[in-house]
Amino acid sequence: MLHNTMTYSDTNFNNKTILITGGAGFIGSNLVFYFQYNYPDSQVVVFDCFRSEATFANGNLQSFGHYKNLIGFKGDVVCGNINNKADLALLSDYKFDYMFHQAAISDTRVYDQEIVMQTNVNSFYDLLKKAKNDDAVMVYASSAATYGSLPSPQTEGKENPENPYGFSKYMMDQIAYRYSLDNPDMTIVGLKFFNVYGPREYYKAKTSSMVIQLGHQILSGNAPRLFEGSNQILRDFINIEDVVQANIKACNPKQNGTYNVGTSNPRSFQDIADILQQELGVDLGTEYIPNPYAGYQKHTQADISASQANLGFDPLVSLEEGIKAYIPDIKQLHGTDVS
Numbered sequence: 001m002l003h004n005t006m007t008y009s010d011t012n013f014n015n016k017t018i019l020i021t022g023g024a025g026f027i028g029s030n031l032v033f034y035f036q037y038n039y040p041d042s043q044v045v046v047f048d049c050f051r052s053e054a055t056f057a058n059g060n061l062q063s064f065g066h067y068k069n070l071i072g073f074k075g076d077v078v079c080g081n082i083n084n085k086a087d088l089a090l091l092s093d094y095k096f097d098y099m100f101h102q103a104a105i106s107d108t109r110v111y112d113q114e115i116v117m118q119t120n121v122n123s124f125y126d127l128l129k130k131a132k133n134d135d136a137v138m139v140y141a142s143s144a145a146t147y148g149s150l151p152s153p154q155t156e157g158k159e160n161p162e163n164p165y166g167f168s169k170y171m172m173d174q175i176a177y178r179y180s181l182d183n184p185d186m187t188i189v190g191l192k193f194f195n196v197y198g199p200r201e202y203y204k205a206k207t208s209s210m211v212i213q214l215g216h217q218i219l220s221g222n223a224p225r226l227f228e229g230s231n232q233i234l235r236d237f238i239n240i241e242d243v244v245q246a247n248i249k250a251c252n253p254k255q256n257g258t259y260n261v262g263t264s265n266p267r268s269f270q271d272i273a274d275i276l277q278q279e280l281g282v283d284l285g286t287e288y289i290p291n292p293y294a295g296y297q298k299h300t301q302a303d304i305s306a307s308q309a310n311l312g313f314d315p316l317v318s319l320e321e322g323i324k325a326y327i328p329d330i331k332q333l334h335g336t337d338v339s
């Protein structure tokens, strides 16, 4: 961790009851440990279905939650499916102060619209109702995928999703907006994460960030494989620590809304490969392969003016700093079983 002794707000989460759906996943588990480390007297409850062996048509697992992301966690775990009301009822014994809703089909290449909509959208109504009943703050994960391939900079309010996943998050944003209007006393904030990377993403396998995927290619002694023209393909890569920061700051917004979470400083895939090789002390060159995707997004850049103004969000971690701090983790996981 880069800033593990750093808290991102004055809010004292000790003695608060905090739900983290998707808490066995990448972003959720990092939130779990942020609270456990900084607020040992908080009561953190993870709700996650964890992984089964079921796969989607694209061959990827249906859910990526992994117990290994939670080793060391001292709070409660409730294993359940957000699509199942009986499972959600297992949470009725708790009265939450904060809800961080991360659980979702996070794989942007699942095209079964029914299951994506059920999982990402229907459950949101149930969780908003629970937040209202409990008088809890609701912070939920939206996505930069709501923008589709719109040109940079991507700005809240101008979305054009181009896959079922992006559409599901776009619908969550509409639901949150209306819920906020109908319940003006509630705090409801959506966060449109751009390309997140960092520790505890390993178990997302092929859907993990290019930082860890290229890192492992290099550690195997292979040249990193990139699409042709990768020095011209830029993304807004955001470190997990800044994503945690955004979630914490979202608990005290100046106004409800859905806010971008990126650095506003896009970098190329080539930069990632180059920084990794520099940090790992190797020079294997780069293997370029043709890009099979028509309409591939070539540039993302979060407009973060609203998140800065209304959340006080201030991304701190540069790509160089984030990759450098991540190297020991990437090395330690290299060759370990992802299942």
Ligand SMILES: NC(=O)c1ccc[n+]([C@@H]2O[C@H](COP(=O)([O-])OP(=O)(O)OC[C@H]3O[C@@H](n4cnc5c(N)ncnc54)[C@H](O)[C@@H]3O)[C@@H](O)[C@H]2O)c1
Pocket: 021, 022, 023, 024, 025, 026, 027, 028, 047, 048, 049, 050, 051, 062, 063, 064, 065, 066, 080, 081, 082, 083, 101, 102, 103, 104, 105, 106, 107, 119, 141, 142, 143, 144, 145, 192, 193, 194, 195, 196, 197, 204
């Ligand atoms: N990582 C990124 O770059 C990124 C970017 C934009 C948005 N997001 C969003 O942020 C959130 C967290 O993403 P992540 O990267 O940690 O992904 P992740 O897949 O690691 O985490 C999602 C978690 O939700 C759980 N889950 C999935 N379906 C479930 C269900 N039906 N019931 C209960 N639990 C279920 C999974 O087991 C997993 O632990 C997601 O909502 C994702 O869409 C992530």
